[in-house]
Amino acid sequence: MPANYVVNTKPGKDGNHKIHVQGCSKISYPSSCLDLGIHINYSIAVKEAKLYFPKIITCEYCIDKKEVSVKEKINLFRFFFLNY
Numbered sequence: 774m775p776a777n778y779v780v781n782t783k784p785g786k787d788g789n790h791k792i793h794v795q796g797c798s799k800i801s802y803p804s805s806c807l808d809l810g811i812h813i814n815y816s817i818a819v820k821e822a823k824l825y826f827p828k829i830i831t832c833e834y835c836i837d838k839k840e841v842s843v844k845e846k847i848n849l850f851r852f853f854f855l856n857y
């Protein structure tokens with residue numbers, strides 16, 4: 774699902790920085806989130822976040838890790854070719 778992803782600039786106890794969809798109620802420090810922008814799915818947001826932080830995890834509440842559908846893959850393909 775395309776969404777506006779954010780990454781917490783404050784790491785958790787395990788040293789990982791958590792990625793959320795903007796507005797998630799489980800964001801620990803909303804004021805210390807870095808906006809990653811709108812991405813077609815979470816895996817691209819993860820790649821983006823890894824430019825800033827080496828250890829990234831995703832929020833289990835707001836990020837659905839189900840398999841990317843064929844339709845989403847096609848959209849992803851289009852997204853890359855039209856935007857990059």
Ligand SMILES: [Zn+2]
Pocket residue numbers: 792793794797798799800832833834835836
């Ligand atoms: Zn979340």
